[in-house]
Amino acid sequence: MKNLVCFASRTIYETMEQITLNGKGVVFVVDDHEKFLATITDGDIRRAILSKISLGAKIESLVKKNSKEFQLLLSRFPAEIAKKLQRPSASANIGTPVEELLNMVSERINIIPLLKDHKVVDYFQHKALFYAPIASPCLRGNELKYVVECLETNWISSQGRFIPIFEKMISDYCGLKFGVAVSNGTVALHLALMTLNIAEGDEVIVPDLTFGATINAVLQARATPVIVDVEPDSWCIDPLLIEKAITKKTKAIIPVHIYGQMANMKKISEIAKKNNLFIIEDCAESIGAAFENKMSGGFSDIACYSFFANKVITTGEGGMCLTNSKELDERMKVLRDHGMSKTKRYWHDHVGMNYRLTNIQAAIGVAQVEQIDSFAMRRNQIRSLYEEKLSHNPLFTPQMKIKDRKSITWLVTFLMDKRIDIDKMISLACEINIDLRPFFYPLSEMEPFKKFKFETCPVTNDLSSRGLCFPTSMVFSDEEYCRIIRSLDEISHKCIKFL
Numbered sequence: 001m002k003n004l005v006c007f008a009s010r011t012i013y014e015t016m017e018q019i020t021l022n023g024k025g026v027v028f029v030v031d032d033h034e035k036f037l038a039t040i041t042d043g044d045i046r047r048a049i050l051s052k053i054s055l056g057a058k059i060e061s062l063v064k065k066n067s068k069e070f071q072l073l074l075s076r077f078p079a080e081i082a083k084k085l086q087r088p089s090a091s092a093n094i095g096t097p098v099e100e101l102l103n104m105v106s107e108r109i110n111i112i113p114l115l116k117d118h119k120v121v122d123y124f125q126h127k128a129l130f131y132a133p134i135a136s137p138c139l140r141g142n143e144l145k146y147v148v149e150c151l152e153t154n155w156i157s158s159q160g161r162f163i164p165i166f167e168k169m170i171s172d173y174c175g176l177k178f179g180v181a182v183s184n185g186t187v188a189l190h191l192a193l194m195t196l197n198i199a200e201g202d203e204v205i206v207p208d209l210t211f212g213a214t215i216n217a218v219l220q221a222r223a224t225p226v227i228v229d230v231e232p233d234s235w236c237i238d239p240l241l242i243e244k245a246i247t248k249k250t251k252a253i254i255p256v257h258i259y260g261q262m263a264n265m266k267k268i269s270e271i272a273k274k275n276n277l278f279i280i281e282d283c284a285e286s287i288g289a290a291f292e293n294k295m296s297g298g299f300s301d302i303a304c305y306s307f308f309a310n311k312v313i314t315t316g317e318g319g320m321c322l323t324n325s326k327e328l329d330e331r332m333k334v335l336r337d338h339g340m341s342k343t344k345r346y347w348h349d350h351v352g353m354n355y356r357l358t359n360i361q362a363a364i365g366v367a368q369v370e371q372i373d374s375f376a377m378r379r380n381q382i383r384s385l386y387e388e389k390l391s392h393n394p395l396f397t398p399q400m401k402i403k404d405r406k407s408i409t410w411l412v413t414f415l416m417d418k419r420i421d422i423d424k425m426i427s428l429a430c431e432i433n434i435d436l437r438p439f440f441y442p443l444s445e446m447e448p449f450k451k452f453k454f455e456t457c458p459v460t461n462d463l464s465s466r467g468l469c470f471p472t473s474m475v476f477s478d479e480e481y482c483r484i485i486r487s488l489d490e491i492s493h494k495c496i497k498f499l
């Protein structure tokens with residue numbers, strides 16, 4: 001709300017800046033006593049600039065119909081536009097029925113200020129123009145500045161200063177020694193497997209509840225995945241089942257810290273040590289999470305990260321492998337770059353791939369890491385808001401908080417009551433432009449992967465049938481989240497199945 005209300009004494013330039021920051025395309029102009037005067041749109045400002053009205057003029061001049069600036073504006077445009085500009089701005093008293101508010105929404109203004117004693121206390125926005133995506137990138141730091149630097153200096157490919165900086169920033173943040181930036185999280189997993197010489201005949205243990213990339217990477221390495229079930233509390237791979245699934249052929253375990261929650265890395269590390277197995281943590285969803293104060297990734301031979309646009313930090317597409325081993329770091333850097341010798345150009349010592357990240361992507365990544373602490377804080381606030389506002393509704397059970405584990409909010413996730421029809425919930429939310437996602441489907445249920453199941457996976461089956469991810473985009477304010485949450489709360493009651 002704060003960014004929507006604008007004092008009449010502000011300049012046109014300042015108002016333009018405010019509209020850019022609030023992302024709504026409008027401001028509500030108020031007088032010195034905070035009484036509502038008019039709604040000014042970004043279109044009004046565009047027309048003022050075209051009419052050569054000074055950017056230093058007060059915004060009040062576009063509100064007062066008898067000002068010389070307003071008259072200049074009218075003279076510049078054809079009669080039918082001038083007529084529309086003279087119409088008073090719509091406003092309504094708080095408590096006005098929705099049907100009435102819908103009638104007030106016009107093509108020019110889809111957002112109506114709601115007043116109490118002439119002061120703006122809330123606003124109504126036409127739902128068709130409101131869309132709450134599950135996630136969206138937040139690129140309001142130095143992203144543009146650093147990308148412009150890449151373009152101006154011509155370093156747009158996979159060399160340039162931002163790549164080593166990005167690698168160092170991520171490895172420092174996660175507490176590992178070396179970082180190898182790659183083109184996405186899936187190839188990070190594949191590069192890790194290649195680097196550890198995991199290949200045909202080797203078995204790799206993976207959880208049933210994960211995104212397909214985890215198992216696809218194992219299959220691309222021609223190894224055999226072994227799918228085991230997850231724990232009901234953490235939703236991550238069950239250490240007891242790992243132990244059961246180990247054979248002479250097992251070479252590695254890939255724990256996935258699902259939805260930002262850490263797997264039991266203490267037990268998994270003990271098992272790996274006892275059986276001489278590699279650990280490759282899939283940290284695509286967990287950058288910043290920790291287990292007993294050790295950051296996610298810190299338990300690995302090689303840890304893998306994703307910087308896809310829906311992740312905590314993004315480079316558009318992008319990923320990274322982290323390790324504490326100098327030898328593995330050097331080998332990964334060679335394999336990422338076609339397996340070419342570092343000292344003899346075009347001489348191949350190994351079979352490799354082109355898994356490089358570009359300097360432009362790394363530039364965005366550097367700007368994102370600069371903001372990672374504030375992103376983590378805001379995501380956790382959003383999660384707390386959902387948990388607080390839905391705590392009275394027994395149909396929603398939040399992701400569990402586990403002692404000694406610090407989770408990161410990647411997506412806000414809840415388990416719905418067994419009676420809830422998840423598909424109906426998703427489609428009713430979709431009708432009011434709220435994007436909900438189901439949990440990942442069990443790998444063991446899907447045709448390409450089902451033959452790799454170790455045993456039945458009842459826990460994943462249950463979680464997958466009841467789990468929902470909610471909008472976690474950082475562009476919305478608390479007020480907007482309260483509205484989203486209220487709608488979800490209401491919808492949930494309409495989705496109860498008769499069992």
Ligand SMILES: Cc1ncc(COP(=O)(O)O)c(C=O)c1O
Nearest residue numbers: 184185186211213284306307308
């Ligand atoms: C658990 C998990 N692993 C791996 C990946 C793959 O990352 P990317 O999309 O960057 O290839 C993802 C991405 O969504 C993921 O959620």
